[in-house]
Amino acid sequence: MLGKKKLFMSGISLIVVATGGFGAQAEDFIDTLSMERHALAGPPSVPSPLELLLADPYQQFDDDSSLSTTIGVESDVANANKTVKVMGGYDGKSNAFYTGAQAKLMAPGVVMLFGNRFVKANDYKDANGDDVTFGYTRSTQQVMIQWKPTPVGTFRFVGVRDVIEDELQPHHSMDVKNTERLVGKLSYDQVLEGDRLTGFSVDLSSRNVEREPDNYSNRDNSSVKMRAHTERHILDGKVNTRWDLGSWSTNAAVFGGWDNQDARRYNDTLGVVNTIKVPDVTRKTVGASLDGKRSFGEGWGMQLGMRYDLIHADPADANETGDVPSGATGAAAWNMSPASLYRSYYGATGDLSRTDNNISARMRVTKAFMDERFSVFGDLSRKVRSPDNIEAYHAVTHPQAINRWIGNPDLDPEAHHKAELGMAWKGNNYVDYGVMGPNADGPFSSENIEVKLSGYVDWVNNFITWDRAYGQSGVNLSDGALIYRNVDALFAGANFEARWNLTNHWSATAKVAYLWGNNDSDDRALYQIAPLEANFLLDYQGMLASSGTWNVGAKLRLVSDQTRVDEDMTTALGLDDGEGKGFATVDLYGGLQLSNRWSLSAGINNLFNTDYQEHITGTSVASATRTKVNAPGRTFFVRSQMNF
Amino acid sequence: MLSRRKFLGHSAFGIGSLAVSGLSTSMLSTPALAKIKDELTIYGPPAGPSIALAHLAQSGALQDHVGKVQFKVWRTPDQLRAGVLDGSMSITGTPTYVAANLYNRGINVRLSSVVTWGLLYLMSREGKVASLAAVRGKTIVMPYKNDMPDLVFRAMASKIGLKQGRDYKLQYVGTPMQAMKMMIAGDAKMAVLPEPAATGAQMQGMKNGIEVTRALDLQKAWGSVFGGRSAIPQAGMMISGKLLTEQPELVSAFNNALVESGRWVSNNPTSAAKIGAAYLGLKAPIIERSIPFSHIDVKSGKQSKAELEKFFVVLKGMSPAIIGGKLPAGTFYQ
Known part of the structure; x- marks a missing residue:
């Protein structure tokens, strides 16, 4: 499962891919960020240019991201070759009003795209008619520029500013007063006509994140006023060279990164720092990768790769302490330094920096049949991930041990060993969802269908698990504090997706996802594993005489119970808020567009007003509590777009 | 799937390789038109205005007259010639002068409409x-x-x-x-x-x-x-005379539907480009941007007669063989 943090980290590549004309960057063959994990927490992903106009407002208590409802004909207004596009709408799920605008300017060799989106979300009603505390204000600006000084050279720049203010967290002790992200990426790609060296690219990126939750700006609080402030700045660079080596098409890359994160928690009643949350951690990475692919004829293909990461992390302020006055309650506990916490819980002493040498490798074999309509693949990989700044150095102290949250500098990197098998079918008459190829032979032809099916097993050595201190091996205390430790874990999963164009007008989709995760060392279920989920879409698209098009559709979402949970915080982690209870929802939606210039979309979500809670819910903030919040009841949405 | 190269190679709306010299005397034989009952296949060149034909086939506009309507692209001029002669192409898009040439050589065809007024x-x-x-x-x-x-x-x-x-x-x-x-x-x-x-x-x-x-x-x-309008009656729909005789109501419905489809394509270039990309094998953004410059405006042969004759006169002045030696008779324009 791809967590929201991963989505944020990949925000730029999402942006670049979504722009199409800006030239999509190839994903790393060995991506050591994308691994099987429990659901992660973090701010929502940065919107891509397409999401700027078409995405629903972010709703952390209603996660329908597995398969969103069909966007429908309004996408033809959003994608039209027009200079300016504007959008406005209301979404009852977030009780949000939102607007967006985008402008594209083109000149020979130059494409510029500017975008803006604004969302104001408010309390919503659950299926019982009760108000659920919710809301935020979000403002996003995007700039993208592509310049080709020569036919074989391309500069690209992407800049994004995304600010979320007053994000209410009814399930946590703090609301997020402010989240601000500034992302910039500059790249250059050169195509060469060499016999062997065929091109190179240089990528530089900068990401700044500031986040500030507190417990008093957006809620009544007569008790102690607490606030946290996090700053993170990440610089990444990569040089990739492309080679034709005989029958191998090869990429050889070197890369590096600098990542600094600092976080403090404040007692604003006393006006003091009471926790060195993340002690000015600097993480430096250098690495290299080599991967290549080739065909062997008769449909056989192979892709091989290796990757090396050298990662050094250092907590510069590990010995710093809070400055709670000695007379205050629990002052000694509040003023424990990160170093003393690491020492107490893990016995970590001396130099707290850490260096990892990670070697990853991957092999993928494909075989295509039937004029490449049908293909199967096998994928074997070993991917190694070092602990992140939180897992290694988080240091939230508290007089009550159960409220402490302590990273572990002595963690080993986790090593995933994944085996995956899959197949794909794409019939000759399946062009895209809702777009049939010419002259399909009846609705039940296999040529009208696209099917993807895969299954995998991922054995993880030294999986970095969140846990509580019970005096486990490598953990010196048994006080119930939140800690990190290495365990062996096993993930297994399967994904199925079928898209079917019955006619030029009718289309249907089925998507099923299942993930199973187990902490083998402790013989218990892993926390925050999404339950089995199946989604179904049925869509109809019609013509409006000579004026435009229209569409209607329905979505059925089936979520099963999740009985494999980690809910006991006296013997395990207890991050899951009980077992997940299955539910089913139905959404209805439709839209029309005229002359590719104006569209109106509307619909009803949760038609039968089902009372439900997501098992993975409220993931905007990382917290030891996972109190479930009621999802929205029956709501409606409406959205209109225009272009000029 | 037609390659992009091949598409652009034939993108003159069939003008390209339909050299007049290629219209051999063998084409003078009377074509054996297939009996249309449950199925009608409309043909068109691998060019943008054919999107109107694809839209027509998808729109269901002819469902009262034909059980199943298909649209197919003819890939080469040879395919067009063979299809017209053997009667399998009873409705096809073609350059207007080709229709005139065939008519003047005795092939039982008519021009039912002009689809594009120059591109x-x-x-x-x-x-x-x-x-x-x-x-x-x-x-x-x-x-x-x-x-x-x-x-x-x-x-x-x-x-x-x-x-x-x-x-x-x-x-x-x-x-x-x-x-x-x-x-x-x-x-x-x-x-x-x-x-x-x-x-x-x-x-x-x-x-x-x-x-x-x-x-x-x-x-x-x-x-x-x-002089006159800034337009060239460049290409249109050629219909077999046999189909016109046997199912005039179908031809009439087709002509009316094509007017609507032509308007739909001109009004909805982004949506049309998706259909076009599926049929023509060219990238949708190119098709979308080309539609406003393709002057798709479907008018019947009769409505277009004056402009067609003016056009044919100019071509005849360059070489009478282009249109088969003379202006087509009035029955050519439907």
Whole structure:
């Protein structure tokens, strides 16, 4: 499962891919960020240019991201070759009003795209008619520029500013007063006509994140006023060279990164720092990768790769302490330094920096049949991930041990060993969802269908698990504090997706996802594993005489119970808020567009007003509590777009 | 799937390789038209205006007359010739002069409508030009020698007193794609291109940092040179006489539906491009951008008769064989 943090980290590549004309960057063959994990927490992903106009407002208590409802004909207004596009709408799920605008300017060799989106979300009603505390204000600006000084050279720049203010967290002790992200990426790609060296690219990126939750700006609080402030700045660079080596098409890359994160928690009643949350951690990475692919004829293909990461992390302020006055309650506990916490819980002493040498490798074999309509693949990989700044150095102290949250500098990197098998079918008459190829032979032809099916097993050595201190091996205390430790874990999963164009007008989709995760060392279920989920879409698209098009559709979402949970915080982690209870929802939606210039979309979500809670819910903030919040009841949405 | 290269190679709406000389005497035999009952296949060239035909097939507009309507692209002029002769292509898109030529040679066909009123452009790397006279002293790359782009261009140049070889030079190439490549590579400054190759050249230039200008709309130039509307009745729908006799109500419904589909395509270029990409194998953004320049406006043969005859007279003046030696009789225009 791809967590929201991963989505944020990949925000730029999402942006670049979504722009199409800006030239999509190839994903790393060995991506050591994308691994099987429990659901992660973090701010929502940065919107891509397409999401700027078409995405629903972010709703952390209603996660329908597995398969969103069909966007429908309004996408033809959003994608039209027009200079300016504007959008406005209301979404009852977030009780949000939102607007967006985008402008594209083109000149020979130059494409510029500017975008803006604004969302104001408010309390919503659950299926019982009760108000659920919710809301935020979000403002996003995007700039993208592509310049080709020569036919074989391309500069690209992407800049994004995304600010979320007053994000209410009814399930946590703090609301997020402010989240601000500034992302910039500059790249250059050169195509060469060499016999062997065929091109190179240089990528530089900068990401700044500031986040500030507190417990008093957006809620009544007569008790102690607490606030946290996090700053993170990440610089990444990569040089990739492309080679034709005989029958191998090869990429050889070197890369590096600098990542600094600092976080403090404040007692604003006393006006003091009471926790060195993340002690000015600097993480430096250098690495290299080599991967290549080739065909062997008769449909056989192979892709091989290796990757090396050298990662050094250092907590510069590990010995710093809070400055709670000695007379205050629990002052000694509040003023424990990160170093003393690491020492107490893990016995970590001396130099707290850490260096990892990670070697990853991957092999993928494909075989295509039937004029490449049908293909199967096998994928074997070993991917190694070092602990992140939180897992290694988080240091939230508290007089009550159960409220402490302590990273572990002595963690080993986790090593995933994944085996995956899959197949794909794409019939000759399946062009895209809702777009049939010419002259399909009846609705039940296999040529009208696209099917993807895969299954995998991922054995993880030294999986970095969140846990509580019970005096486990490598953990010196048994006080119930939140800690990190290495365990062996096993993930297994399967994904199925079928898209079917019955006619030029009718289309249907089925998507099923299942993930199973187990902490083998402790013989218990892993926390925050999404339950089995199946989604179904049925869509109809019609013509409006000579004026435009229209569409209607329905979505059925089936979520099963999740009985494999980690809910006991006296013997395990207890991050899951009980077992997940299955539910089913139905959404209805439709839209029309005229002359590719104006569209109106509307619909009803949760038609039968089902009372439900997501098992993975409220993931905007990382917290030891996972109190479930009621999802929205029956709501409606409406959205209109225009272009000029 | 038709390759992009091949598509652009044939993108002159079938004008390209339909050399008049290719219409052999074997075509004079009476075609054996298939009996249309439950199924009708509409054919069209691998060019943008065919999207209207694809839309018509998808729209269900003929469901009262035909059980199943399909649209197919004819890939080569040979396919078109063979299909018309053996009767399998009872409704097909074609250059208007080809329909006239077949009719005059005794093939039982009619022109039911004009679909596009010209999609030819003088493209340049040297900016816009005020009139056709600006090509004096220039070398122009021309696809399809002795076919529509060439004939139209030379007819206009001759009318304004420009003589090929003396006042301007033509460099002939096989396909619009070749001409487009020469422009992007800097080997040519000017070319006459049909849509969507003209738009393709602009987009390719845009992508490579090269400004390719739509220097002159040859439809407007045609109006200026010969008088009348700025339009060239370039291509339309050819219908077998047998189908017209046996199922006039179907032909009538087809003509009416095609008017609606033509409007839909012109009104909804983004949506139409998705359909077009599926049928034509070209990237949707090129199709989308080419539609406004393809002058799709479906008018019946009868409505278009005056402009068609005016057009045919010009072609006949260059070589009577182009239209089969004479102007078609009135029954040709439906």
